[in-house]
Amino acid sequence: MTHVWLVVGAVGVATIAIKATGPVLLGGRSLPPRLADVVELLAPAVLAALVVTQAVGGDGEIVVDERVPALAAAAVALVLRAPMLLVVVVAAVVAALLRAL
């Protein structure tokens, strides 16, 4: 459990500092434009990588299992503008049903 608390503590402290950047730490100054452009792209890049590793990641190899059709079903739900919770539930239900077959 020590590693879990290390993550919780470090991420908590870092996030508090990041959110305080503008109103407390920088006091009105702004980021250099190039750095701001890179920061803006961090979230889409990391999220896209998380989609891949969570969908086909395995024990040091690529594993294609029920998660892939579940992700496809989630994508359809997103195209149909379903709310986020429904998208997640659709994926879980599809995977659970395929495993129960």
Place this chain on the structure above:
Amino acid sequence: MPRVASTGGRAIRLRDGIRAGAPLAPAPFAFGVSFGVLAQAAGMGIVAPIVMSATTFAGSAQFAAASILDENGTVLAAILAAVLLNARYAPMSIAAAPSFEGRPLRRLAASQLIVDESWAIAARGGGRFDLGVLLGIGLLFYPLWVGGTALGALAGDVVGDPERLGLDAAFPALFLALLVPQVRSRRALVAALLAAGTALVLLPLAPPGVPIIAASAASLIGLRR
């Protein structure tokens, strides 16, 4: 920027935020429940997910950390992925900074209520932010997020085998749902595709978590003007 002197004025402005956020209120609660369930299933226990929701108060980073711990990634990879995801709050907090009032400690506390929804709804264009709306939405969402997490972590304890329930398939679907609103430009799309490709190539080669950190380098295409 004129300051609101009377407490009455501030109360009204906070109420504006709570009213603006009310229709969205089920989302942070349900999202909190799902974080509690998934974090518990990922081996984080019951208390740690609740403490994380109370201190980090940023969904995608928390899910990222939980999912990397779930796949036996290193502590460093989990921390880095979460911090890289939350880095977006730096420019958001800088943009809203001129609207914040009071002493540094008060501004520090208020800045913690910046979340995607409160920031976006409080934006008034031209770099102005309605602080009452931002704080009102943040204050409304915070107990729902933390309470939802607690409920989910406790429920997750009795749910049973996470794979049989398809909970492992919930993670990629969730990250896809979080990704879509982040892809607002052609450059963001290119960065996302580059990152996805990098992660796929590194998946069989690198330890868990490392493909995600390496893929974040795709954001460097932002250096090109």
